[in-house]
Amino acid sequence: MIITCKCGKYEFEVTKNEIPKEGRDVQCGVCNETWFQTPYERKAKSTSTISFGFLRTLFYIVLIVLTVAGVMDMLKDYFIPNFPETINYYLFSQNIIEQIKNGISNLFILLGIRY
Numbered sequence: 419m420i421i422t423c424k425c426g427k428y429e430f431e432v433t434k435n436e437i438p439k440e441g442r443d444v445q446c447g448v449c450n451e452t453w454f455q456t457p458y459e460r461k462a463k464s465t466s467t468i469s470f471g472f473l474r475t476l477f478y479i480v481l482i483v484l485t486v487a488g489v490m491d492m493l494k495d496y497f498i499p500n501f502p503e504t505i506n507y508y509l510f511s512q513n514i515i516e517q518i519k520n521g522i523s524n525l526f527i528l529l530g531i532r533y
């Protein structure tokens with residue numbers, strides 16, 4: 419397993435036998451920092467990071483799909499009074515939509531299409 423020093427800069431490869439189930443004190447050979455190391459700490463940490471990242475990605479995908487479908491716009495009058503922080507989302511999405519529209523119309527101009 420790989421353990422990370424408290425300083426966050428150095429990682430060390432150790433065998434399972436070196437870190438007992440109940441954990442033990444270890445010392446960084448580079449910066450001399452000492453900390454209590456429990457087995458598989460890093461493994462557990464990275465699993466939760468992955469699932470959190472996955473959920474966040476899923477959340478954004480759902481948000482994008484809803485935006486494209488115009489659902490978020492339909493719910494605007496409900497969201498803004500009830501959840502004032504959603505105003506940031508609307509300002510952000512408006513900006514993005516504006517940029518996409520400009521991009522598309524520039525592309526049309528470039529292709530000589532009028533609409």
Ligand SMILES: [Zn+2]
Nearest residue numbers: 423425446449
């Ligand atoms: Zn260190």
